[in-house]
Amino acid sequence: MSLSAAALSDLSALLGERLVLSQAVRDHHGHGESWHGVQAPEAVAFLKTAEEAQAVVALCAAHGVPMVPFGAGSSMEGQVQATAGGLCLDMSAMTAILAVRPEDMDCTVQPGVTRQQLNEHLRAQGLFFPIDPGAEATLGGMASTRASGTNAVRYGTMRDVVLALEVVLADGRRLRTGSRARKSAAGYDLTRLMIGAEGTLGLITELTLRLFPIPEKQAAAICSFPSLEQAVACVVATAQCGVGMSRIEFADRLQMRAINAYSHTNFPESPMLFLEFAGSAAAVEAEIATVRALADEHGGGGFAWAESEEDRRALWKARHSAAYAALALRPGCKGLATDVCVPISRLVDCLVETQKDLATSPLPAPIAGHVGDGNFHLMIVFDPADPAEVAEAKRLDDALGRRALAMEGTCTGEHGIGLGKRGLLALEAGEGVDVMRQIKAALDPKGLMNPGKIFL
Amino acid sequence: MSLSAAALSDLSALLGERLVLSQAVRDHHGHGESWHGVQAPEAVAFLKTAEEAQAVVALCAAHGVPMVPFGAGSSMEGQVQATAGGLCLDMSAMTAILAVRPEDMDCTVQPGVTRQQLNEHLRAQGLFFPIDPGAEATLGGMASTRASGTNAVRYGTMRDVVLALEVVLADGRRLRTGSRARKSAAGYDLTRLMIGAEGTLGLITELTLRLFPIPEKQAAAICSFPSLEQAVACVVATAQCGVGMSRIEFADRLQMRAINAYSHTNFPESPMLFLEFAGSAAAVEAEIATVRALADEHGGGGFAWAESEEDRRALWKARHSAAYAALALRPGCKGLATDVCVPISRLVDCLVETQKDLATSPLPAPIAGHVGDGNFHLMIVFDPADPAEVAEAKRLDDALGRRALAMEGTCTGEHGIGLGKRGLLALEAGEGVDVMRQIKAALDPKGLMNPGKIFL
Known part of the structure; x- marks a missing residue:
């Protein structure tokens, strides 16, 4: 127990009923959406304001209490497990959209705002926030894990769309990491340092984000290919033509079979690209013509179009259901969801080698991915009660990570x-992990912010 | 003297004739293109390989010798002045383009490669590197200062186009900060930490950069406006329409007068936008139509077009000559070149207040800027022999910086x-500067890497 009676008493005085110790709430906060086991915090603080967050962190610092930030609980690699007990900082009630500035195409939000909440709020103003990791994640959590998703090929990742953060450091200092200027050469890039730090360097209490105009025209299409190689070759060719598609998604045969079974659709069960075009009407038409020609060259079988908003949503709903569809292949089983990213010239090799590995595995593992930027996912479906299956799932995951590293990927x-x-990071970053540790030690010498994460 | 006889002897054994102690070479390396006085290093090392750079840094670390990285010497804020003496690390001979991978649209280069050298090398492959700060800078220097320039509104800054760096830290460790994957969520973003650190955290010995396809069509135009307000309102309107222009540059009346006098051109001497469109032929035509309509609405006086490569180059040559043109307003004088960036909604206010300040100043200071992202420059022309003029130039610079900060800019x-x-950074980042100092102290506890920069 790291949460002493004195600490509890101080926290309780500050938070009242918003400090919760019930087992159910603690257990709920002890896991994300990953396969990692529950590790419950000793208490959960439901925070409301940045000032309160700062006071709570200061109290925890004074009492030596480990802190684990928590958003929607949608993380995929065990980011919210309370490995050292302590206090979970639940940010999900901090849902205020503090400012939207259409002229600057930016906004400032509390960290518990979800991307859907933000986009619903923005729609009437003709603006949107593009990062779409699939899950109904909070923006604070998305910044913390450097989230991206289907739109990243066009709009980048959280790295690219955060203008500034407000952060509370481990010792209770609260600071802004940037301004609202579109670019800056003023000192070290503390914003980018906090993005992807998974809460190990500080607690995000506010975000200033870039927004984008809703494109004049959007059109989505699917196109099936005889082989994975041809589908990916088509993606590479479009990238080289400078076609600025907003989404280029891939699903393999098994994934398409799973989607059809789960979503009651009747897509061809062959390697498939899901495409989205966005821009001015003229630009979209020109791009569609280019991509159609490239798909023909690469053996793509006829496009099925979704131009109406309704059809477009239905198509992306099917794509976004990929993970649930995969799980439904084996009811009662769990999924180990993993992802890697490789240079696009190595994408075919990486996918083919992965499929070869899977062909000899007893576990089904559909592949879906944001192939426009060389990123793909494996959903390894396994029986958590069977130690051999657990070991095999971990073997497949580790082999995939090592394969991506061998191909100059991540x-x-x-x-x-x-x-x-954590083991794969040590392989990937080498001495870079020591540098990360030095930064961690400098900013959080007592190791109180989300301990046990990132570093072995 | 921080360079002891023992250190000199060790360095000389390693570098032979490439360790230079002549006063002329030292003086040349004691300044960039800024108004700051020369502060010469005690010696200059002309480096050739990353291995050699690592060995030299390790020697300097062992002997406690301060190190100042040097590229083309085009920095604008005194980044290469050897404030503590020591050794200048001249990277300008490290000009190898180590790999170009068209399929991945990336390349790996030594830090002394200039952007022009790279673009000449790439041209035959239909690719280009977009960051264009105007000067013939080295890519290592551009990464170190987080350079951007005219193309940033479309392609981002050095922050956005560097995939990975190889860096030698103050203690001689050499490491890679990333992979060739387009995106990664693997640990702290050491690449972004090094970009903009101005050599205070380490020495860049290799860069892996994103490349882009040369657009099918490029067209440039100028358009004059009755007032600064109308010109900027037109820029804001285009941004909100999602028009993806590759360049949106502004020059004020005085700047246009200076350009005409210097370049023997006869542009209208009124607030001016320089625009560049790039993309597929259809997309460019659509965008041109949109921007023409917007310019009409905002009082823009007829476009002058430059569609041929020759005309386009001539137009941008005039724009790029802006700084020299400004200096030519007062032969024999110096220029204090400064820049700020504000949210675009504050750009008019910031420009108008700046012009008001300038109207009461005895010093001429043309304004030119990358207004598409809210960034503009002032070239304050002053007589360095006149202390009153020096003080006034500094006053204008400081006032501009404070003005931008008051408008939520940088x-x-x-x-x-x-x-x-350094003083303005302290105002801008507040406690953030302490965090930067903690990181600096963690990675360079002896303060050997480019001492005296960034921090007061």
Whole structure:
């Protein structure tokens, strides 16, 4: 127990009923959406304001209490497990949209705002926030794990769309990491340092984000290919033509079979690209013509179009259901969701080798991915009660990570390190991990911020 | 003298004739292109390889010798002045383009490669590197100061286009900060930490950069406006329409007068936008139509077009000559070149207040800027022999920085902090500067890497 009676008493005085110690609430906060086991915090603080967050962190610092930030609980690598007990800082009630500035195309929000909440708020103003990791994640959590998703090929990741953060450091200092200027050369990039730090360097209490105009025209399409190689070759060709598609998603045969079974659709069960075009009407038409020609060249079988908002949503709903569809292949089983990202010239090799590995595995593992930037996912479906299956799932995951590293890629494109990929990070970053540790030690010498994550 | 006889002897054994102690070479390396006085290093090392750079840094670390990285000497805020003497690490001979990978649209280069050298090398492959700060800078220097320039509104800054760096830290460790994957969620973003650190955290010995396809069509135009307000309102309107222009540059009346006098051109001497469109032929035509309509609405006087490569180059040559044109207003004088960046909604206010300040100043100071992202420059022309003029130039610079901060902007959009803006950085980042200092102390406890820069 790291939460002493004195600490509890101080926290309780500050938070009243918003300090919760019930087992159910603690257990709920002891896991994300990953396969990692529950590790419950000793208490959960439901925070409301940045000032309060600062006071709570200061109290925890004074009492030596470990802190674990928590948003929607949608993290994929065990980022919210309370490995050292302590206090969970639940930010999900901090849902205020503090300012939207259409002229500057930016906004300032509390960290508990979800991307859907923000986009609903923005719609009437003709603006949107593009980062879409699939889950109904909070923006604070998305910044913490450097989230990206289907739109990243066009709009970048959280790295690119955060203008500034407000952060509370481990010792209770609260600071802004940037201004609202679109670019700056003023000192070290503390904003980018906090993005992807998974709460190990500080607690995000406010975000200033870039927004984008809703494109004049959007059109989505699917196109099936005889082989994975041809589908990916088509993606590479479009990238080289400078076609600025907003989404280029891939699903393999098994994934398409799973989607059809789960979503009661009847897509062709072959390697498939999901595409989205966005821009001015003229630009979209020109791009569609280019991509159609490229798909023909690469053996793509006829486009099925979704131009109406309704059809477009239905198509992306099917794509976004990929993970649930995969799980439904084996009811009662769990999924180990993993992702890697490789240079696009190595994408075919990485996918083919992965499929070869899977062909000899007893576990089904559909592949879906944001292939426009070389990023893909494996959902390894396994029986958590069977130690052999657990071991095999971990073997497949580790082999995939090592395969990506051998191809000059990264062990995770968007899920982060958390608990699950600490070993792979050490392989990937080498001495860089020591540098990360030095930064961690400088800013959080007592190791109170989300301990046990990122570093082995 | 921080360079002991023992250190000199060790360095000389390693570098032979490439360790230079002549006063002329030392003086040349004691300044960039800024108004700050020469502060010469005690010796200059002309480095050739990353291995050699690592060995030299290790020697300096062992002997406690301060190190100042040097590229093309084009920095604008005193980034290369050897404030503590020591050794200048001249990277300008490290000009190898180590790999170009068209399929991945990336390349790996030594830090002394200039952007022009790279773009000449790439042209035959239909690719280009977009960051264009105007000067013939080295890519290592551009990364170190987080450079941007005219193309940033479309392609981002050095922050956005560097995939990975190889860096030698103050203690001689050499490491890679990333992979060739387009995105990654693997641990702290050491790449972004090094970009903009101005050599205070380490020495860049290799860069892996994103490349882009040369657009199918490029067209440039100028358009004059009755007032600064109308010109900027037109810029804001285009941004809100999602028009993806590759360049949106502004020059004020005085700047246009200076350009005409210097370049023997006869542009209208009124507030002017320089625009560049790039993309597929259809997309460019659509965008041109949109921007023409918007310019009409905002009082823009007829476009003058430059569609041929020759005309386009001539137009941008005139724009790029702005700084020299400004200096030519008062032959024999010096220029204090400064830049700020503000949210675009504050750009008119910031420009108008700046012009008001200038109207009461005896010093001419043309304004030119990358207004598409709220960034603009002032070239304050002053007589360095006149203390009153020097003081007035500094006053104007400081007032501009404070004005930008009061408008939620940054004291420098692209020139960096160096020696010149350390006081403004403290105002801008507040406690953030303490965090930067903690990181600096963790990675360079002896303060050997480019001492005296960024921090007061």
